[in-house]
Amino acid sequence: MTAERLVVIGGDATGMSAASQARRVKGPEELSIVAFERGHFTSYSACGIPYWVSGDVAERDDLIARSPEEHRARAIDLRMRTEVTEIDVAGQRVRALDRESGETYWTGFDKLVIATGARPVRPALPGMDAAGVHGVQTLDDGQALLDTLDRAPGRRAVVVGAGYIGVEMAEALLKHGFQVTVLNRGEQPMATLDPDMGRLVHDAMDGLGITTVNRAEVTKILTGADGRVTAVATNDATHPADVVVLGIGVEPETTLARAAGLPVGPHGGLLTDLSMRVVGHDNIWAGGDCVEVLDLVAGRTRHIALGTHANKHGQIIGANVGGGYGTFPGVVGTAVSKVCDLEIARTGLREKDARAVGLRFVTATIESTGRAGYYPGAQPMTVKMLAEYRTGRLLGVQIVGRDGAAKRVDIAAVALTAGMTVEQMTALDLGYAPPFSPVWDPVLVAARKAVTAVRRAGTA
């Protein structure tokens, strides 16, 4: 019997999880695995880059879960610095370019996994390629930024974008002694929150000494005679900068897949079925940052670049490719982040998400603490909850607070998955002891207020 051949495009979380899982299920005599990675690294935590840049994580290699050598030791034919430049779907082959030698060649496949990830959004503005302007998508990006920080002529940093990456990078730059300005296109930072909750993040960032400029549209990167960045110009101001970090967000890297005619959704990501098979293609799977996922609350697909989804996808693809079984039902949109000691969390729908899919809702916002009020270290926490009009079904939760705030969102993530109503949530048997929670957990307090709001709206 000739072994089937699995080809994997992309050597990070999804690709190598899929390869490893497939290898666990099938030995080399049954399945040969060839994996292509165009960069220098495999299986690393891109989410950890801000913490490496900040110095919290000492070494770049700490972020690498598994090296190329470790993958090869498991009988995976991993080809580094080799970029797939074409997928021939009908011919069941991919064309690869060895970036070291410049050589190109075709490799046939029986099964294909596309795990090409995401690429940072880089607006086409003058000066974007100037020295001192950095993205933070890859380990190479992180190293380049660290080199710049060491050599920066001054200590003024501008971060473009106030989403997760932006606020995490603001913290990292603060730790390097920079004076940090965050330029935010939106009304408030953290556009993944409603503006009223984003406002709390803004205030906290102020308190940390980070300047946030809202409604700032970057128009140009200004450079000096040496070609290095000197400032960032917006619609109405100029912000001096010795270093600029781009944290605008990412979009699915699907150039290859589009060229091959594979189906792409409204957010630019590949479309898959529940088994992570590309729609219409029995022998092609895709996962991670290059696909769209079903938002179980909105009933639509979304694009979410997040390591935890990428790893789950890899696991499921690996099982299915290996002849096992696994499905990815979708997401509820949970995300957690922090700036210094401020914790930020969200799951489910924001107000505008709910409106966009035709849901009518009520909101309830409460303030509480993460521990019993009398327990030392109790810190304020704000919880906002959205519930559907009439049915009272939970639609979303946002939390801004400190110690113990962020992971409380998991309570809501599970409740959303289970389709609970806010009234059902008021009865949840959550862990209580004074060092961990007030006697009414903040999530329960929010649920109680949401119940009242649903009831009032129903009789209005």
Place this chain on the structure above:
Amino acid sequence: MTAERLVVIGGDATGMSAASQARRVKGPEELSIVAFERGHFTSYSACGIPYWVSGDVAERDDLIARSPEEHRARAIDLRMRTEVTEIDVAGQRVRALDRESGETYWTGFDKLVIATGARPVRPALPGMDAAGVHGVQTLDDGQALLDTLDRAPGRRAVVVGAGYIGVEMAEALLKHGFQVTVLNRGEQPMATLDPDMGRLVHDAMDGLGITTVNRAEVTKILTGADGRVTAVATNDATHPADVVVLGIGVEPETTLARAAGLPVGPHGGLLTDLSMRVVGHDNIWAGGDCVEVLDLVAGRTRHIALGTHANKHGQIIGANVGGGYGTFPGVVGTAVSKVCDLEIARTGLREKDARAVGLRFVTATIESTGRAGYYPGAQPMTVKMLAEYRTGRLLGVQIVGRDGAAKRVDIAAVALTAGMTVEQMTALDLGYAPPFSPVWDPVLVAARKAVTAVRRAGTA
């Protein structure tokens, strides 16, 4: 119209929550409220007493959520130091004893709330009433213990019992500079966990300098010529002690209710329906530490003395008494605790609980960390999961770890409430970022291992 009269027996969490909630719904012209409390305090956090004794909480009054005066200001006729000594169900009246004046009198009711709480188990052993032997159930108990600690002739403390109160008090005594020995009747401390998880607590307590003696049956409290405790004798040893703290547990205080012929369950607690009405009695409600609650996983009632349930009961009773609507569906048995920086959590069934109700199950135990392994401060965490044989339904979770370990049990608490299988849990969209979780949350890692265990057991 004459106002209806509501009588409340017991002025702590359930009783005063019920009174306050009822008052919110109905004004004094519709409902008069008389509440009897035999002690000196109302609405205080008994769960906070160990942290007051330890010195973490500075003042006794910090534990008091609402004073008698505050309750009276809301038109609640609160009678302190007044003990109800008899309930005349047929006559719809209670007899009260004013402990200050010695006067007794009858008060009629249209509706009655029984919130008599729990009393500490005090084994009838020689020397139990000696000076220096303390329970920690009430604020008065806490004050008496603090006075003893100040005056103790030496610095040797013995804690009898290794449950929540026992381990919390061990920490408190350690903070007062005592050399602490915990005498535990069971195989391992924290009998609310399986012994394999209790073992982890034992080891951690060792590391903190707390001596735990397992399988120790206390036989006698030894006293000196002055009547003060000098040692605790067990079946096979004598442990010198300058102070002894009893943390053996509590039992429902239902003496009054039993005498009145009200129905009591197998664990000694009052039996109620879902609206917290005492079974068979349309105008009598009961809640908090004096009732049994339905364990939604086991399908049986249990007795759980916990402030969070007591407060929920009070809220629901108050709504129902006031003509509103609320139900308490039951519990899944969630509890969290800590000893110094060790966090301990459990929800659902232990192995022996599952066996006791005829469930066959598999277990999975994993070790992980509360943050990404590379993130500073990542600490080990052990998660044990029980899942039903064949169906894979989640039955219980136990967690022992450090930073961020305990409240992760809430994920399982919600999943248990929703009746999720461990396979469904593997797809949960939990909050991920390196400071908060590894890319696979420890609960997901445990769920994945449990899925494998269920599958293997099914094919065995």
